[in-house]
Amino acid sequence: MARVYNFSTGPAVLPEEVLKEAADEMLDYKGTGMSVMEMSHRSKAYQAIIDEAEADLRELMNIPDNYKVLFLQGGASQQFAMIPMNLMKNKVADYIVTGQWAKKAYQEACIYGKANKIASSEDKTFSYIPDCSDLPISEDADYVYICENNTIYGTKFKTLPNTKGKTLVADVSSCFLSEPVDVTKYGVIYGGVQKNIGPAGVVIVIIREDLITEDTLPGTPTMLKYKIHADNGSMYNTPPAYGIYICGKVFKWIKKMGGLTAMKERNEAKAKVLYDFLDQSKLFKGTVRKEDRSLMNVPFVTGNEELDAKFVKEATAAGFVNLKGHRTVGGMRASIYNAMPIEGVQKLVEFMKKFEEENA
Numbered sequence: 303m304a305r306v307y308n309f310s311t312g313p314a315v316l317p318e319e320v321l322k323e324a325a326d327e328m329l330d331y332k333g334t335g336m337s338v339m340e341m342s343h344r345s346k347a348y349q350a351i352i353d354e355a356e357a358d359l360r361e362l363m364n365i366p367d368n369y370k371v372l373f374l375q376g377g378a379s380q381q382f383a384m385i386p387m388n389l390m391k392n393k394v395a396d397y398i399v400t401g402q403w404a405k406k407a408y409q410e411a412c413i414y415g416k417a418n419k420i421a422s423s424e425d426k427t428f429s430y431i432p433d434c435s436d437l438p439i440s441e442d443a444d445y446v447y448i449c450e451n452n453t454i455y456g457t458k459f460k461t462l463p464n465t466k467g468k469t470l471v472a473d474v475s476s477c478f479l480s481e482p483v484d485v486t487k488y489g490v491i492y493g494g495v496q497k498n499i500g501p502a503g504v505v506i507v508i509i510r511e512d513l514i515t516e517d518t519l520p521g522t523p524t525m526l527k528y529k530i531h532a533d534n535g536s537m538y539n540t541p542p543a544y545g546i547y548i549c550g551k552v553f554k555w556i557k558k559m560g561g562l563t564a565m566k567e568r569n570e571a572k573a574k575v576l577y578d579f580l581d582q583s584k585l586f587k588g589t590v591r592k593e594d595r596s597l598m599n600v601p602f603v604t605g606n607e608e609l610d611a612k613f614v615k616e617a618t619a620a621g622f623v624n625l626k627g628h629r630t631v632g633g634m635r636a637s638i639y640n641a642m643p644i645e646g647v648q649k650l651v652e653f654m655k656k657f658e659e660e661n662a
């Protein structure tokens with residue numbers, strides 16, 4: 303059995319250690335005689351798993367006590383609706399549209415109230431982050447919404463927008479736990495875990511307590527109220543139990559690796575290997591404005607579709623898989639999440655060099 307270098311955008315690479323541990327515990331979790339998959343979520347053993355996962359996440363992100371951590375389902379996409387349903391008290395929200403995910407969130411919010419697109423980078427295929435230092439924030443906006451790392455386009459907010467005192471809501475699906483964050487700057491931080499943390503099926507929502515109220519939009523289903531999940535410790539109904547268990551293992555792995563500061567250094571070192579190569583390559587080019595480059599998702603092109611396809615094919619055969627770019631950008635995209643070792647990126651660059659020589 304050989305493991306490949308998996309550059310998938312999501313579901314994506316997980317730390318090998320975590321997978322091995324999960325395999326060891328598959329048939330008998332800590333003497334319970336059963337798999338975590340087979341366990342009641344109301345059992346003592348499972349309560350310890352979810353409590354520990356939350357405690358480790360709180361420690362890693364330094365989450366203040368006045369924020370709740372919720373483990374939910376429905377993916378990041380369900381949050382596109384849950385956010386307006388729970389937060390739109392004035393039925394007004396401002397959206398900064400820096401990619402497809404932000405656009406989908408904006409379109410969803412339009413169903414529930416007056417969503418304003420206050421900035422966008424769609425004019426240049428979302429290849430940059432607009433200047434957000436002095437935007438026309440609506441006076442009665444319930445929140446300002448961003449997608450902090452744009453998975454498809456490979457851009458990242460290096461400074462948060464000036465929300466002029468309004469609550470900031472951020473989709474961090476593809477940069478979750480990639481670097482330290484100041485949670486106090488946000489009202490809501492959320493993300494699907496299948497990009498940088500765990501298996502698909504879990505979405506983590508970190509939300510300031512004053513934003514959790516009974517006062518949701520009329521018709522909001524019980525399952526889409528933050529309050530019901532907060533009041534029930536994410537166990538109003540059966541949670542995505544096994545997924546949360548794997549997330550917990552990844553939190554422990556990140557702690558062991560040195561926490562988020564160490565993750566950031568590691569991610570910067572990895573991204574540098576690839577970006578430095580792209581910046582001097584005669585064949586491959588990055589598609590993103592340099593100052594807005596993501597540490598997690600790196601799109602690049604040769605400028606020739608046939609050559610792109612040839613590269614993806616040969617890379618796959620050499621064990622570098624899932625490099626095909628999103629259809630709206632074309633070319634290639636390497637997602638180099640926390641769990642991708644630096645050797646994976648170094649070897650990819652060696653392969654790219656060789657391909658460049660052969661196809662000059």
Ligand SMILES: *Cc1c(COP(=O)(O)O)cnc(C)c1O
Nearest residue numbers: 377378379403453473475476494
């Ligand atoms: C993948 C992704 C989503 C969609 O996630 P689902 O869990 O499939 O709903 C939303 N936002 C961002 C930034 C993503 O990368």
